[in-house]
Amino acid sequence: MSWAFLRDLLSGVNKYSTGIGRIWVAVVFIFRLLVYVAAAENIWKYEHDEFECNIKQPGCENVCFDHFFPVSHIRLWALQLILVSTPSLLVVFHVAYRENREKKHNQKLYKSPGEIDGGLLCTYLISLVLKAGFEIVFLILFYKLYNGFKIPHLVKCDVRPCPNTVDCYISKPTEKMIFLYFLVATSCLCIVLNLSELSYLICKYSVKCYLKRYTKKHRGSASDCHKSGTITSERKRSAGRARAINRAQAPRLSVRSQPHFPFRKCLVYSVFNGMA
Numbered sequence: 001m002s003w004a005f006l007r008d009l010l011s012g013v014n015k016y017s018t019g020i021g022r023i024w025v026a027v028v029f030i031f032r033l034l035v036y037v038a039a040a041e042n043i044w045k046y047e048h049d050e051f052e053c054n055i056k057q058p059g060c061e062n063v064c065f066d067h068f069f070p071v072s073h074i075r076l077w078a079l080q081l082i083l084v085s086t087p088s089l090l091v092v093f094h095v096a097y098r099e100n101r102e103k104k105h106n107q108k109l110y111k112s113p114g115e116i117d118g119g120l121l122c123t124y125l126i127s128l129v130l131k132a133g134f135e136i137v138f139l140i141l142f143y144k145l146y147n148g149f150k151i152p153h154l155v156k157c158d159v160r161p162c163p164n165t166v167d168c169y170i171s172k173p174t175e176k177m178i179f180l181y182f183l184v185a186t187s188c189l190c191i192v193l194n195l196s197e198l199s200y201l202i203c204k205y206s207v208k209c210y211l212k213r214y215t216k217k218h219r220g221s222a223s224d225c226h227k228s229g230t231i232t233s234e235r236k237r238s239a240g241r242a243r244a245i246n247r248a249q250a251p252r253l254s255v256r257s258q259p260h261f262p263f264r265k266c267l268v269y270s271v272f273n274g275m276a
Contacts, residue, residue: 050171
């Protein structure tokens with residue numbers, strides 16, 4: 001099987017990943033893909049031929065092998081690698097869509113087509129959830145199919161057409177178990193990296209959104225205060241002008257009206273004397 005496509009895919013995703021995402025790509029490429037191609041594939045290569053039972057009943061070995069190993073470890077591992085790496089295609093396709101959209105409109109629509117924001121952020125988060133979900137599903141599948149993560153030296157089979165309970169021996173059980181533990185450890189590490197990156201991105205953009213709203217609100221309140229201060233000063237100046245105009249237009253008592261006061265006093269005095 002050629003893994004060149006998966007290698008190119010992982011190297012392409014590396015350009016649009018965060019720091020944690022680049023660590024995940026390195027773990028998948030070095031500790032899983034290279035280990036699979038260089039070592040694990042050869043260990044399980046002749047597992048069916050090397051599976052032996054202490055009976056020569058035709059079909060008994062095949063039935064027992066299928067009973068204990070319904071899916072080969074190495075093929076299930078290969079399927080896991082493919083499915084775990086596939087969600088990264090969502091990010092690559094989204095970036096390609098952005099680039100194609102800019103070429104179509106012949107203008108700059110994004111700060112950078114590969115920058116994680118907006119719709120690309122949602123796509124990236126979905127890919128992380130899918131990758132972590134596939135890892136967990138395959139770990140459960142490994143555990144259920146093989147009754148744990150151990151490979152025994154000897155299994156007892158009583159499935160027909162075996163005439164009785166027979167002993168069957170698995171080749172290289174210790175070596176296979178070491179690689180199986182390595183598989184489980186790298187899968188758990190990838191799950192931790194995916195969940196860490198998911199939490200990091202959610203916290204980062206939540207804080208960024210909060211600060212953006214807070215800054216916008218603060219600027220709005222500052223402008224309102226500036227407007228209210230301007231209105232108050234304008235009112236004070238208007239009130240000052242009105243007082244100045246009122247003082248200028250206040251009626252003054254003329255000199256000609258002053259002699260009338262003694263006349264009025266004499267008139268009141270004469271009226272009171274008449275009443276007396």
